[in-house]
Amino acid sequence: MHVGIIFFLVILGSVLFHIFTPWYWTDVASNWGGMDDTITLTFWIGGGVFIAVCLFMIYCVFKFSYKKDRIAEYKPEDKKLEKILTWATTLGVAALLAPGLIIWNQYVNVPKNAIEIDVMAWQWGWQYRLPGEDGKLGTTKVVNINDDNPFGINLDDPFGNDDVMIQSDVINLENNRPVKILLRSVDVLHNWYVPQFRAKMDAVPGIVTFYWFEPNKTGEFEVLCAEYCGVGHYAMRGGVEVQDKQDYDNWLQEQETFSDLIAKQKILENEKTKLAKK
Amino acid sequence: MSDLKIEGYEFKPGFKGMAKDTSSDQTMFKGVHWGKAMMWIFLLSDTFIFSCFLISYMKGRGSTIIDWPNPSEVFGLHVFGVQVPLLLIAIMTFVLITSSGTMALAVKYGYEKNRKMCGWLILATAIGGLTFVGMQAFEWSKLIHEGVRPWENPFGAPQFGSFFFMITGFHGTHVSIGVIFLFIYAYKTFAGHYDEGKRGWFTTMKGDYVEVEILGLYWHFVDLVWVFIFAFFYLW
Amino acid sequence: MEKTKKQEQASTHKIGIYLWIWGLLFVLSFFSYMVDWYQFQGMLRWSLILFFMFLKAGLIMAFFMHLYWERYALVNVLLWPMTAIACFIFLMVAEFEYVLFTRLFYFVVGG
């Protein structure tokens, strides 16, 4: 008897925990609310099945626990019941799969007006690059990276000159404008993940990966690394600040471009050589 | 091969026979020796190993942006002042197929309990295998001499060297193991272990000419893998 | 009925069949070598390579490894797992093309 009761309490406890839990997802701050909806749908269908199965089991424990004179039923198969259950399950699974695939289709098709952001990761930090006025990012190579060229931009690529460089782990985004995050890494796997945006993707050395989202809440968010990348993994943080258009444009004005940097470097070098001559 | 007369069991051909064999008691592969079934399953597993190697190679070669060297030239040989593409590889293929043929005949004579013929053919196979390994060693030393290393390659993509040494090395190891066993089995055949049913060193089973077939399966598999390596590594 | 006849012969195949297959293997190897000799390129090269490869592999498996004479229970157990390999190959082709594209696009060509 007590067995069934304890199992019942476990199930009841699970339901109550879900209802009263203070631990639940943060408010979504991007266009991926659909993911939350799919999770909720999966939660209701899946949770329903879980509770139904467990309650049925508990019922069996109550009703059919051992009695000396009882003889169990002998019924090896029930084709009809099995067929019904198979089809019902298939339908349920299809109902869960469909919205998942629809959202994934949106996830891999980036809108045309999305602004591209190059997110460069290393052990253990982030920096960002925005396209300049031409709207295009210059190509890069890991071997190009040095103090003068922190992003490894190919010098012969004309698109690279006006790229805006943000050598900080915090990036600003414009509210309600889709961004395409282009991820690359110079050493190991990383993952640029803001829980409030829901979306994530690994940064893989050797290739460039992408995802997109459209922030729809202004404010500051924390960037976490979500792919294990060595001992500093847990401390590899960054930040995102989502701003309205006005603030964002002001911020963008202040940022340095690659040609600025080259020019600055040249001046510095000239001064150095002058000093040396003196 | 199976002596397919089993008491109380009626054989059926084709898929019906498969269904009947599968649903029967005792054995699923009717008349197949335990060791032979084991070798087949092992080869299936080994197929997956080589497939993973070749798939990795395909992925590596397909996704590199550095040019892949032209194997036709890299593996060419200068003979009498003429550059012949893939000559050594062609000879190696020839040797391996020859040894495969002698092995197939060895199996045949084994089942006919022709001890001498079987033994000599196994020995011939072993020598063929040894020749193959020798030529592979020559090929390796030639490439190393030309500067190809697992980690670098003067002709183009460094992965060329990595995959070449790894895949041919793994295949060569298979051949070498096969050669060792071929010599052992040649000895056992000549010594008549399979005629008198002598128990093996590590097994409680009695010796039987089916063991020659089991070894034959392994040897043909090595040849089979070479067919794929030849096509994908040397001809691609 | 024919199948069982074949089965009964199985343990004593005529030597002729082995010699035939042996000869065919040499011929096919020669042909695939000729593919390289004449430097066929593109789809023709690929289809010829694969054609000769599968023919050779098939002959070795079927006759030298006696798979042709084995019962379907064994043959099917050996061949079906290859679908997993086929799936792996197919997807890895898609994968390397994607990787090659991103590498060229973001590291070399740009725009």
Next chain:
Amino acid sequence: MSEDFNNNKTIQAQSSEAISGGGSGVGVDADYVRPAEVADQDLYHGHSFITKWIFCQDAKVIGVQYFLLATFTGIIGLILSWLMRLQLGFPGLAPFMTAEHYYQFVTMHGMIMVVYFLTALFLGGFGNYLIPLMVGARDMVFPYLNMVSFWSFFVAVGVLLASFFVPGGPTGSGWTLYPPQAILEGTPGSGWGIMLMCISLILFVAGFTMGGLNYLITILQARTRGMTLMRMPLTVWGIFTATVLAMLAFPALLVGALMMSLDNVLGTSFFMPTILKAGEVLEYGGGSPILFQHLFWFFGHPEVYIVALPAFGIVSDLISVHARKNIFGYRMMVWAIVGIGALSFFVWAHHMYVSGMNPWFGFFFATTTLIIAVPTAMKVYNWILTLWRGNIRLNTVMLWCLGFIVTFVNGGITGIFLGNVSVDVPLSDTYFVIAHFHMVMGIAPLMVIMGAVYHWFPLVSGRFLSEKLGKWHFWLTFLGAYSIYFPMHYLGFIGVPRRYFEMYDSPYVTSAVGMNEFISIAAFIVGAAQFILIYNIIKTLKTGKPAGHNPWQACSLEWLTPTVPPEHGNWGDRLPTVHRWAYDYSVPGAKEDFITQTTPPSEVAGSKVEKT
């Protein structure tokens, strides 16, 4: 030498053997079983202590050896998990828990538990002990190979544990061993540690291949007379399918481990692109880290089922025996096992939705993954339908089975979240994943292992384990484990990433402090509760209640040996003949509520056996 081998007589069938004349319509032919196809197996009998107990060729002894060694490594894995939970629940309490050590413990815990504990225990331990007994064979078909298999495993474990004592310590790259970080500085154990891990895995695969060939050929080619595939207990089906998966999936791991070793030692660039490390460009270039992930998960996903399928099979048998009812829908159960096994080769990249692979794979893998949910759900339905109208003995074994159903259904349903590609995006790499896979392939199989230990211990030792201690063991483990992993899903919803050494500096994570402390305490209790079993076993071996012959009134062959525990050779001088499936419980009209597999039809002439 010749007396080392027994010469068992090959029994030819006589159709008239053991026939009771009576019974309406039951003729002579009803009891007919075809004659033996192959001669009886000769076995090598050890004489000295070493050949009998150490380098032993008896599958049952090898099974116990596997069991003990796997349990030993499992306990190490358990202790490592304690240390991890200590850090997560109470950071700073243990000064030696540096980030390096934490990641090393995470890695070793994962690898030990998945490969060296669960796989070895189910296939090496239960597989070796039960397969020959359940299919009616004298032993595995290649006893010597079987022995070598165990000793390879032994060496593999040795190499694995040796990595704790080499410079740099064991690898800390996570159990998935993803390059490039696995072999770069910045990850603990990037030199020796990862090398030994790769060697150990290669040895394990080699050893396992030897064992696996044995299991497969024994099941396919050495069944006793009358034992068709569709009469085998589901335990054998589960182990069989899992072994097939292992034989086809481990090659990918072997290749991955080999290529990574070469990258590490020779400096090849299979998985290594151009890498900038501390301002210097390393001598790598052109490789693809995602290739390793594909290879790893081509192995890794079937590996999940290598652990799960034997558990499915065993739990079916336990439920059936202790509910005194045939397993519901046996055919469906078999096809579900085979179908899950086959499908598991087409779903691997659902572990890689956010890995940066070709994004179009998401559609393919989400679909195949969710298709697997259907046969899996059918199995669950059939387990609970077996309980329905049964006569359930609520003993310790059944409790573990019930615990399995609850945890497995829970973990299976969270699997639907993670398999569905866009739902996986926010949840992957968070604690939700940890909770999911611990529930479904940690706790659920463990429940089955425990149930199986309580169930088969009387067969192995001839004595019952203490029920009272067993119940304590169960409730502490079940309730504790459930309260570890159920709330953990919610940490995942918040977005707490996995593999974080500490995390309390993020504003929205601070709310999780209390829960982490609670989880850690529960983990300590659950871990400690496992020692109840060890105490129980030691106590039982001395003073346990003798079990006698077939104590659970089971139908399957392993309980029907002439001696308990079974001797080397299992069956005395005659192999059993099988006349029915393993689930004839509570057949109407039969004298008892079970009909063993060896009972010929003529002896149960009056009963309504639907299927024989």
